[in-house]
Amino acid sequence: MIQRLLVLTGYFLRRLIFSLSGIIYIIFGMIFWLLFFSPGQGTPDSEYYILVIGAFGAVITFLSALTVAARANRAANYPMVVRLPSRVEFLAAVLFTAMIFAAALQLLVAGLALINGPSLVMNSLMVIPPVWFAVNSIAAVLALHASDFVTVNWSRVYIFGVLAVFLFGQNAREPVGTWLSNRLIGLSRSVMNSGQIDLGSSLSELAMRISENNSELLGNAFGLVFWPFRAMADAVVARSFGPAQALAPAIVLLYSTILFMLAADLFGSKDLDFLE
C-alpha cells in the first residue's frame, strides 16, 4: 500500500507543480510573503508570524486539495483506480498531495519570512508543527468534501450546512435559543389543540428550559466544537500550550480523521463518473 500511495502521490504532485494552478499558487505565496513579511517592513511578532502563515497554509491547502481533487476526477485515471485494492488509497493520495504541496509552500514562505523576521524561541518553535499540521489537515479534508470528486448528491450541502449552523450558533447564541424556544412553543400549542395535552406540555416545558438556559446550553454546545481552534490561537499568543490546550491539535486531527472517514465512505460507495 505504501508503494502505491507513494507512486500516486508522486504522480499527482508532479501534475500539480507543473500545472498553471501550481505555478499560480507559488506566485501567490511569493506575493503573500511580500505583502505580509517583506524584509523592508518592521520585524513582526512571533505570534503574528505563526498565525498569519498558519492561515496562509490552511488557505493554500484548501485550494490545492480542490485542484488535485479536480485533476484526480478525470477519466484518464480510471485504469489506475481499477488497479487499487481499495479506492480509499486514491483518495488518500489526493489528500497527501495537497498537504505535501501546501506544507512545502508554507515552509518556503515561513523561511523567507524569517529574513529580517522574528527570532523564534524554542517555545514558539514547538508550537508551530502541531498547530500548522492540524489546521492544514482539516482544511484539506474540508476541501475534499467541497469537491465533486467526493461529494455524493447533497453531501457537501449537509456538511457545510452543519458547519454553518455551528458557526452561526456560536456567534448568535441568544437568537438561536429564542428562535428555537419560540418554535417549540408554537409546536406545543398545535399539539395541545390536537388533543395531545401530555406531549404539548412536555414541549412547552422544553421550550421554557431552552429559553431560561439558552446561553449556557446552546452556546456551550456550539462553542465546544470550535474550542480547539480558539485554544490553539490562545496557545500561540501565550507562546506555549497549557495542559488542556495541548489537546487542541489532537482534537482537530480527530475532526480531520472523522471527516476523512466520512469522505472515504462517500467516495468508496459512489459511482465514479469521472470527467472525460
Place this chain on the structure above:
Amino acid sequence: MIEISQVTKKFQRVVALDNVSLSIPKGEVVGLLGPNGAGKTTLFKLMAGLLRADSGKIRPLGSGWPAVGYKPERLLFPNELRVSEYLHLMAGLCNIPRNEVEDAVLESLVRVDLLDAAGKRIKDCSKGMRQRLALAQALIGDPPLLLLDEPSNGLDPEGQADINRRIKQLNEAGKTIVLSSHQIHEITEVCTELVILNRGRVHYNNRIDSALATRTHTIVQVDRELGEISDMLRALHPEVYARGNQIILREEAMQLRRQVLVMLLDANYDLLHVEEKRVTLDEIYAEAVR
C-alpha cells in the same frame, strides 16, 4: 471467474442494465455485442468496480477478486507523460517489486509492439498507438482478467487484425478476457462466448461455436409479394416469419416446411428458391436487437 447475478443499474430514470445475469468462465474470451446504449460500457464499469450496482451482485467464482486490467472505451491518458513513464506509473500500482518494474514495462511494450514509441509523449501518439498503449497498461502486472471495452475501435482493418491477433495470443496464454465490440466479425474471430445486450438486457448468451453449429433455418422465396397468406403462415408457428416474397422458418418451425410449401402451391405461388441455411451471427444479432 466472475458471476454477475441479477444486476440492475439505473442512471436517474434511465435503466442502463436490467436484471442482467451471466458468468465469465475462466480462460474464455467473452464478447459483448450490442448497439450503442445497450449497456456494454456500464457492465464493464461495474465489473471493474467503478460503478456500484443498484441491485444484484457481481462476485468472483474463485477465492477473492482477481487482479483486473481495464481498457476503457475512450482512449484518455495523462497526455503530458511519455509512454514508458505512464507504464512505469501503472506498474507501480500493481505490486510489482521495484527491481522488476523495468522488466514488466519492457515486456508489456514488447507484447503490444510499442517499444519504438517508449520515449514518445502520449499526446504525440497516433490512435493506433494509443489503442496499443491502452492494451499495454491493462497487461502490466499480468492480471488474469482483462476487461477490454472496444479494443479495436477506430482502427483501420490492419490495426484491428493486429489487436485481434494479440487478444488471441493473450487467451492462449491463459487470460480470461471480456471484450465489447460493434463488429460481429471481430467477435466471431476472437471470442469463445457471445453475449448480446440490448436496452440493458441480455438477449443472447451462448458459446459461439454451438450457436453457429446448431441453429439453421429454411428460406422459401416465391414469385410475388405474399398477400393475405402471410397471416395464415405466421399463425402456423411463432417461428415462421413472412415478409415481402420470402418466408423464413426458424428452429422448430422447420418441421412445418412441407405444410408451408403445400399452402403456397395451393395458393398458386411459384417457388423460386428453397434453401436450408445455417444462422449467421449477423442474423442472431439482428434477431436479438430487433
